[in-house]
Amino acid sequence: MDRNIIACILLIALAALPVPARARESLSLVVTANLEGRASLGMEEEENDFLLKLGQSLIHEKGRGRAELYLDLGNAFYPGALSRFSFGSVMMDFFGFFDCAATLISSQDMRIGVNNLDFVKHNRKTRLLSANIVRRDTPVFLPYFIHGKGDASIAFVGLSSKKILVDIAEKNIFRFELADHAASLKKTAELAKNEGARHVVVLSGLSTKDNIGILKEFPGIDLVVAGGDNSGGMYGSGLNRIDLERGRSIVLLPDKNAYYTLQLDIGERISVAGFQRNDIAARRTADPRYRGFADRFALWKKEYAQEGVKVIGSAGKGEYAIDNARTANLLRDRYNAEVAILGSGTMRGETLKGDIRQYDINDLCNDEYPVFIYFLKGSQLQSLAASPGDLIFSGLSGGMIQGYAVNPARSYRIVSTQSVYDQAKRKIGAAPKFRNTWTGIPDLIGKDIRGEKVLFRDDYGYLERRLRATLDLQLSNFFDLLGVVADRDFSSPGGPSSSYQQWGMENNVVLNVYNRYHRFIINPYMNYVQTKQEVVDPETGEKKTETLMVQNLLRGIFEYRLNYFTYVNPYHKSQVDTVVKRDEYGDRPAFIREVVGASFLYRELEGKLGAGFERQVHDPKKEPVYGLEAFLAWKYDFWTKFSYTIKLDSFIAKTSNKEGEGGHIRSEITNGLRIRMTDNIGLSLKYRWYYYRSDIEDKSYSYRQFLTSLDLKTDFKVY
């Protein structure tokens, strides 16, 4: 009993003792971002090379005791020529020699390829961090690492930005994808805590908005270090620090030409005690780590020079800036595309002249993703061109392609790299099917320089003069069969009295062969409706079938249009109208119309005014009548799937000949409403009014027709 009492007293006394406060620690970090593999290619002096100067500065900071831990915030491997050439090895060497603990995987780094990054990280101290690049929910890279300082142990978690783009080949084979960053962070932070980490610091390439969201969602996280794909830009200015309540901070690294030193105060929580931007400056050092890197670096440069010194072609006497425009034209030429789309920073605009060596073309391009060919609807292309961004369109100018206004319903052949395709996909909200050429722009340029040298042309007008063809089929058919079996003079009230069979078709085929300046249109048209009705002779009661041709028109149009001026251009039209089947007299009358005039086109409004003649050339042959042709058509698309069209086609003639004096007028007005059910099938409602009057014969003829039909409407393009 006494013992128990003593034990209780001891326990109470122990509990009453003040808990020793956790010892405060401080940690000094050096942080870099967006190094972009910037290394000179020549054997310059060590004081002039960006990477070597940075190395000297890092050694200097270590010497001053301000670099206990070195971290990189991403975009370190790309697009520097030497880093690309070595597939990131040079930068991994740099990180290795200068004791970089980890680098965050960012969008530019992915251009080296996950597979290659995975390879270069073997047997290296530097960790590649990303918690949200996953394969089947498992991070591909290391999601975090723990750094201990005294009592403190801090988990550094890497979160890659949403700009990450996985190469199509890796996507196909490894199924890499970008997971939700918040879910990945939650999972990773738990793992780190379980491993004994007391604090979590996020290394993030996400946007500032996302980073603030992280601090809101995860109250246990006190610090986000943002860099790489987040360059700190906000409302056009650079941010380098955002402080939230309770000493929680986001620090950003907006200057890629500097390095930052970060002083952390670590107690119960982590707070930023100091954050400073430092210039990268040459500082002579004899440190063996620096010497080791400088020697390895020199070897990479030598290797690059050896491989790149091979002459692969010649630019002749000219000088050519290989910019986005030239490269886009090369893509259009190679893949026969109507439009080429490139990101604004795709080409560096380097100049080629004289003998061209491999290393001249190694550094021309910042986008090595494979080239895709795909088709976009005109409407998609218009929305893509109108959307904000830095895409450059070649072949699309002022809303026109090859001199013709973009037709929202028609498909256009597009060529771009995978990265642009992905951007386009996001912007138009659709994933058009694509053909992967498995060739990147650098390879294409190399082949071109060795071969045809399309890149060095002064004039790319031939791309606009390439002939293309479109074929539009509009087929409307109907068939109506009614059979009546009834006793004589007997029928059901409201029911048909006799059997009939009615079928008809209105088929329109338009073949357009065109280039920038010329357009040939071949347009066969057939409108045929036939009714066979059983008629009972009232006297004999005998049944016989009468055939009535309601519509019997076969028309052929050949038209040529010059497409030189913006709105008004000359045209010539030859038209032949005849019948599908001979008429009740066994005749096959035929008219021809020859017209020359001016056509007008403004957006969806098309008009033609021409002068010429019309002549009945068969059954019977008549004298020509001269007159004017007027044509007006307007199309209006609305509610996505609806379109309304109105079309007026008339020929007014006045002439005098041996048959008499006077003229005639032939006019047709068609109103149509089309509801598109699928891309190719639609329901059409048409109202047509036709009027014909001959002054010579002093007779008039007109009909009205209302048609409801299911249309098959397809458009084909021949490239």
Place this chain on the structure above:
Amino acid sequence: MVDYFHRGAVESTKTYRIHTNDGRRTMKVLPAIAALLLVVSCKTLTTSECQRLNEELNSENRLLNRKVTMVTRQNSVYVEENLICKRDLDLKTAQHEKLRGDMESMERKLKGDIALLEQKYQNLQEKNRILEAQSSEKIKELTELNKQMEKKLGDEIAALHAAAKKSAEDYSREKEQMMLQAARRDFENSKQVEELKKTVAAREAEVSDLKTAGADLSMKLAESKKSLDEAGVSMKNLEAGMARLRADLAAMEKERNDLRDALERKSAPQPEGGAKPSESQPVK
């Protein structure tokens, strides 16, 4: 209405009968259609599968190509680095060997040198001993010599002191006599100066009288000069009058000559055929 539907029914019955009547043919056709459908569906499946495989192969090809290029380049760099390391190692090994040889030869040389030096040392020690003995004798001699020389020098110094004292006494005596003579001469000179001063004063008085007489003479001279000047002026006036008279005289002389000439010409006979009066007579 009934008829209409009835006809339709009949027609469909007819259709059914056609099939049932030709049952064996139908039985043959159906498996064929099924087989055709199977073939078509299998073909479709194969094509899409092929496309997928093709994509995967292309992807793998791209990845492997990139990886092979990367590995080749890395390998090339490492091979070169390895070669450099090997070369450095060989160089250092050779240096090491050379240094070891050098060290051994130096060791040998050093041993010889040490033996030689030891011998030299012993010889020197012997020499030193002999020299030490010789030098103590010499020191004794020199000490004696030194003493003698010190004594000699002391005597010479005393003699010099006595001579110096005597010459100082002679000098002071001579100086005293010279000072006496100078005082006597000075007295005489002063006396002469006084006399000369008196003479000068007398002379100065004479000069003053002479000056006064000179001033009177100067005044008289000035008056004489003035009279002379006035006489000069009168003379000049007289000379001017005389000059005028002489000029008048000359003019009168000339007039008289002219008149004489004129009279002579009038008195002389006129020659024949002489010049016309208009030619010879001067016009006045």
